[in-house]
Amino acid sequence: MILDLDIGNTLSKWRLKDADSSEIRSRGAVWTREEWKPGSDIPDLDVVEAVRISSVARQAVLEQTVTLLQSRVRNVHVARSVPEALGVVNGYEEPHRLGVDRWMGVLAGYQLAGGCCAVDCGSAITIDFVLPGGRHLGGYILPGLRLMKESLKLGTRNVAIDPDSEAEELLLPGKRTVEAVNHGIYLAAVSAVNRIYAEVCDREGVALPMLLTGGDARVVARGVHSPHAVWPDMVYGGLEACFPLTAAERAGRMSGAPRVPPPAGLEKIRAGLAFSMLL
Numbered sequence: 001m002i003l004d005l006d007i008g009n010t011l012s013k014w015r016l017k018d019a020d021s022s023e024i025r026s027r028g029a030v031w032t033r034e035e036w037k038p039g040s041d042i043p044d045l046d047v048v049e050a051v052r053i054s055s056v057a058r059q060a061v062l063e064q065t066v067t068l069l070q071s072r073v074r075n076v077h078v079a080r081s082v083p084e085a086l087g088v089v090n091g092y093e094e095p096h097r098l099g100v101d102r103w104m105g106v107l108a109g110y111q112l113a114g115g116c117c118a119v120d121c122g123s124a125i126t127i128d129f130v131l132p133g134g135r136h137l138g139g140y141i142l143p144g145l146r147l148m149k150e151s152l153k154l155g156t157r158n159v160a161i162d163p164d165s166e167a168e169e170l171l172l173p174g175k176r177t178v179e180a181v182n183h184g185i186y187l188a189a190v191s192a193v194n195r196i197y198a199e200v201c202d203r204e205g206v207a208l209p210m211l212l213t214g215g216d217a218r219v220v221a222r223g224v225h226s227p228h229a230v231w232p233d234m235v236y237g238g239l240e241a242c243f244p245l246t247a248a249e250r251a252g253r254m255s256g257a258p259r260v261p262p263p264a265g266l267e268k269i270r271a272g273l274a275f276s277m278l279l
């Protein structure tokens with residue numbers, strides 16, 4: 001079995017992948033601020049032959065996790081942001097400072113779709129761009145839905161947006177504080193994603209496929225105008241691409257990769273942008 005870990009600022013996600021069949025056997029998540037308790041939080045390490053880790057948590061959390069795992073598993077791979085990998089050139093001035101979850105998402109997106117816009121809706125919402133040919137442009141970081149809500153201190157922090165709500169409902173004026181907050185932050189997030197996508201495609205003169213991942217990807221995606229695919233395992237896809245361990249991975253296949261719809265034509269994207277600028 002392969003244990004894949006995606007340690008974010010809020011949640012530490014894990015999945016167990018069968019190295020022979022490529023099936024995902026189990027998955028789960030624990031709060032990042034809490035200590036790992038092998039046996040209860042993550043499954044029996046005796047069946048694990050390799051671990052792959054993407055972590056943006058404090059260095060101490062990563063070190064603690066790696067130490068714990070290395071005492072039980074021989075093969076522990078830790079992903080790092082580097083200047084160039086798998087045909088993609090990191091756009092950061094200091095490449096190692098790019099969040100490794102963003103780097104994993106960009107590499108997975110590029111491997112699946114070529115040039116793309118990779119959106120990660122977690123504690124933060126990050127929007128990264130890579131052009132056909134592999135030049136990563138850098139990206140945008142804004143607070144995630146939960147962070148935006150917590151920053152308001154209106155007593156609404158524990159009332160999450162129902163992930164099954166329809167986007168049209170979420171865009172209406174709120175008639176109670178909690179509704180006004182939820183709809184406000186939702187509109188802020190989806191407007192930013194829509195606008196940034198259109199701006200960058202316009203500037204670069206290319207319509208890019210869009211991929212979304214992260215805990216809030218499904219609900220944010222519902223407000224996104226452009227064709228897109230939600231890929232919950234996108235960060236894991238980057239780990240598979242960087243550290244291929246199975247025959248399928250070595251052939252470039254990533255588990256759970258979605259079918260990516262072709263983007264709208266550049267003219268349509270530009271027309272939408274011109275329209276939104278008139279408003």
Ligand SMILES: Nc1ncnc2c1ncn2[C@@H]1O[C@H](COP(=O)(O)OP(=O)(O)O)[C@@H](O)[C@H]1O
Pocket residue numbers: 007008009010011012121122123124144145146147213214215216
């Ligand atoms: N069941 C859930 N538990 C916690 N957060 C959730 C849940 N469902 C959706 N979320 C949202 O997902 C975010 C965490 O997403 P995730 O992609 O795991 O973030 P990170 O990688 O930053 O830890 C939370 O901030 C919250 O807005």
Ligand SMILES: CC(C)(COP(=O)(O)O)[C@@H](O)C(=O)NCCC(=O)O
Pocket residue numbers: 008009010056097098099100101102120122123124125126141144
């Ligand atoms: C931007 C992030 C906080 C997003 O993390 P997440 O929301 O997935 O927990 C993370 O990618 C990070 O710490 N990045 C380093 C700064 C940067 O990418 O510029």
Ligand SMILES: [K+]
Pocket residue numbers: 120121122123124125126214
């Ligand atoms: K994120």
